[in-house]
Amino acid sequence: LGELYFTQGEYEKSKAEWEQLLQLDPSNAQAKQRLADIEVLTATSDSVFFQRGRSLMNKGLINQAIAEFEKALRVNPASERTQTMLTRLQEIPFTEYTVKKGDTLSSVAAEYTNNPSHYTILADFNAITPGEPLVIGQTIKIPHIAAFKDALSPDSPEKIAADPLDAETRSPVEIVPELPGERSLDEDTLEELNSLFEQGVAAYNAGNYREAILLFREVYARNPEHQEAYDYFVRATTALRRNRLIPEMIPTPEPTPDTTESEVQTLIETGNAQREAGELNEAITTFELALQLEPANPDIMQMLQETRQDLQEAITTHLNQGIKYFNQEALEDAILEWDKVLELDPSHQQAQEYRQRARKMLEALTSSSLE
Incomplete structure (x- = not known):
């Protein structure tokens, strides 16, 4: 059952099963291996998914952020900071807008913010595929965040008042869309991160998923705009869960x-x-x-x-x-x-x-x- 729970991503249940086995057989190598895998997966997945959620939130991509926070919560159900963030995002107020002839997401965004590139926020909030045509009479939701909030309710407090991670400083969270590549890193740091990423890819291709996970986590932690590091991190965690123990070795x-x-x-x-x-x-x-x-x-x-x-x-x-x-x-x-x-x-x-x-x-x- 420990292996079954592990492949399903139910780490707490898997951990309990393997720990029980280890009590009966303290030298069992497979139990030790899986417990080490679980420790890496829970520690890294919680932090990466939470950080990914914050990054998406800061771009105004609320539904995508919610999906990442939900992933973090599945890994660490006891996390108060993740639950708090989820609750705040799910309670964001919005104003309904009725689509008129000639409207596109870009034109609607520009009407409120003078910036058509903010259409990505509307597409995400309404679960609309970018490029999907709007229909006259269709109702879309305009979230009170970022520049949209300035136009709709400038005097109201920000729904997301503070990030639980920054509780000591009480620094406000501003949901401001970032353009691709906006986060600047010096050349030495970029070179170092590229080297770590390449090491991670090599470890991944060699089947050393635990090592790959740690390397991709480090790259993404230092550069949340490194999409490939996040993508490979997800693949590596999936591969580790599916990297089955040899049947004869499963006690x-x-x-x-x-x-x-x-x-x-x-x-x-x-x-x-x-x-x-x-x-x-x-x-x-x-x-x-x-x-x-x-x-x-x-x-x-x-x-x-x-x-x-x-x-x-x-x-x-x-x-x-x-x-x-x-x-x-x-x-x-x-x-x-x-x-x-x-x-x-x-x-x-x-x-x-x-x-x-x-x-x-x-x-x-x-x-x-x-x-």
Whole structure:
């Protein structure tokens, strides 16, 4: 169960199972390995996801920030600072705007802030894909943040009064959109961070995921605008969770027949539920654990084989859809599809290369539009 909980990202439950095993067998190397993995994952993921949330929040990308804070909270449910930040973001006031003929997100943003580039804030807050046309009569929400707040409610207090992380200084949080590359670092620091990033990529490609996680965390902590460091960090944490222990090395007590049958049935039900939910890697792990208990069970063998086929089909579908979007110059949509590939298979070299190419093109287009 410790391994099952680990692959599902339920670190506290996994930790309890492995610690229990270590009490019975203090020299168990696998339990020690997983506990070390859990320690790295919980410590780094909490800080990186929280920092990522703050960075997105400071750009006015509230829904994206909420998603990152929710990730941090799943890793560390007891975090008061994360819960406080989530609550504040979820309570941001807004004014409704009815779309008129000729309106675009850029024109609406310019109407309130005199800056059409603030359309990204509106797109995020309303869950609208950039470039998606507005419909006459459609209602969109204008959040009272950043320059929009200055236009809508200049005298009202900022909803996000202070960051819990800065409680000692009580420094206010200003949600001000930052342009790409706005954060400046000196050449020596950039060179050092690039070196650390390259070391992280090398460790990742070598399967040393724990080392890679620590390196990517350091790069991102010192430069929150380093998108690739964040992307690789997420891939490395996913890969570590899916880096299964060798089946023969996973200690299993001698169960009674009734216990085995009950546990196998539970694993089968869990695996089927995961498969239905699209959690294919997790389902594969669950079926593999069930097969360890009943190696000759043909039903489990079939479910495992079918789920592996589902995984490959999903990877191919998202890869090809990304290529289709790329050829249509819908770069953001292409990146999202290749992100899905890398979520299913963090080591998928083709998706990594395609994604990197699309991101560079997108950054170039963004830079040219701001000139």
